Amino acid sequence: SESRTCTNGTLSGSYTNASCSVTPAASCIDPQGGTVAHTGSVTEYLNATEPYGGSCTSQVRTCTNGTLSGSYTNASCSVLQLANLVSSGLTVPSSGVAETAISLSASVSNSNGANLAAGAFSDNFTYQYGGTSGGWIAISNVSHASGLSVSGTYLDSVSFTPPDAGTLYIQHCVDSNMVNWYGQVQESSEGDNCTVSGAITVVNNPKGYLDSVSCAAKGVTGWTCDKDVNASIDVHIYNGPATPPWSNNLTVMTANTGRRADADSVCGGSTANHGFNYTLPLSVRDGTLHTI
Numbered sequence: 405s406e407s408r409t410c411t412n413g414t415l416s417g418s419y420t421n422a423s424c425s426v427t428p429a430a431s432c433i434d435p436q437g438g439t440v441a442h443t444g445s446v447t448e449y450l451n452a453t454e455p456y457g458g459s460c461t462s463q464v465r466t467c468t469n470g471t472l473s474g475s476y477t478n479a480s481c482s483v484l485q486l487a488n489l490v491s492s493g494l495t496v497p498s499s500g501v502a503e504t505a506i507s508l509s510a511s512v513s514n515s516n517g518a519n520l521a522a523g524a525f526s527d528n529f530t531y532q533y534g535g536t537s538g539g540w541i542a543i544s545n546v547s548h549a550s551g552l553s554v555s556g557t558y559l560d561s562v563s564f565t566p567p568d569a570g571t572l573y574i575q576h577c578v579d580s581n582m583v584n585w586y587g588q589v590q591e592s593s594e595g596d597n598c599t600v601s602g603a604i605t606v607v608n609n610p611k612g613y614l615d616s617v618s619c620a621a622k623g624v625t626g627w628t629c630d631k632d633v634n635a636s637i638d639v640h641i642y643n644g645p646a647t648p649p650w651s652n653n654l655t656v657m658t659a660n661t662g663r664r665a666d667a668d669s670v671c672g673g674s675t676a677n678h679g680f681n682y683t684l685p686l687s688v689r690d691g692t693l694h695t696i
Contacts (some may be wrong), residue, residue, distance in 0.1 A: 430470030488516035
């Protein structure tokens with residue numbers, strides 16, 4: 405300010421404003437659009453996410469009369485966590501029959517702190533005979549279109565037909581098949597991806613063939629054998645469907661009439677006789693239609 409004095413019509417000094425006010429310092433706008441007061445500050449981060457095992461880098465940006473110091477532009481930052489896929493709860497029967505379907509199921513869970521995106525994991529069932537140290541043979545392999553959230557679960561099931569008799573082992577495995585933005589496989593542990601069943605005892609079904617049924621020859625001929633039994637086995641002959649209460653059973657007889665090359669080819673290694681020849685009773689040779 406300046407005091408100006410009038411002396412015989414002459415005003416001293418040179419200032420020309422009757423009043424004065426001080427303009428306040430300008431505020432700043434942060435990268436998210438918020439207001440930061442003069443001398444105030446805001447914490448920003450170099451990146452919004454950092455890779456698994458890394459750390460977030462922060463910067464305090466201070467406002468000075470409309471100018472915000474620094475250059476970081478992310479309001480928050482998180483370190484990526486890796487999912488952990490676990491296979492568990494494998495359910496299989498204790499026994500089965502060769503060439504007859506059995507049901508298998510297992511559970512997949514995500515036990516760690518990261519969601520898996522769509523298409524991010526696959527699981528499979530495999531099998532082998534005699535132990536778990538050999539090569540596993542694929543039963544199924546499914547790549548899932550949907551993701552799996554933290555603590556999420558998925559139940560996989562499949563029907564499998566054991567090809568042979570023996571001690572059968574089933575394995576179920578799950579794995580991530582995607583990587584994150586940093587090229588890392590999105591899973592924190594590979595040690596719990598598979599679960600293996602105990603022994604499943606698989607036996608053979610008896611095999612057989614009905615060669616002929618003849619009223620004129622009065623007979624029923626054919627063969628039957630069981631690969632698990634090196635002996636002649638019984639054959640049941642029915643007049644009609646072979647269903648409970650089995651009241652239409654004509655006979656139970658041992659199939660021990662002669663060696664059969666066709667039976668030997670099916671039940672290889674057996675040294676027993678497998679043929680049968682049964683004479684039909686008069687009750688079914690009565691001129692009407694019967695299903696044997």
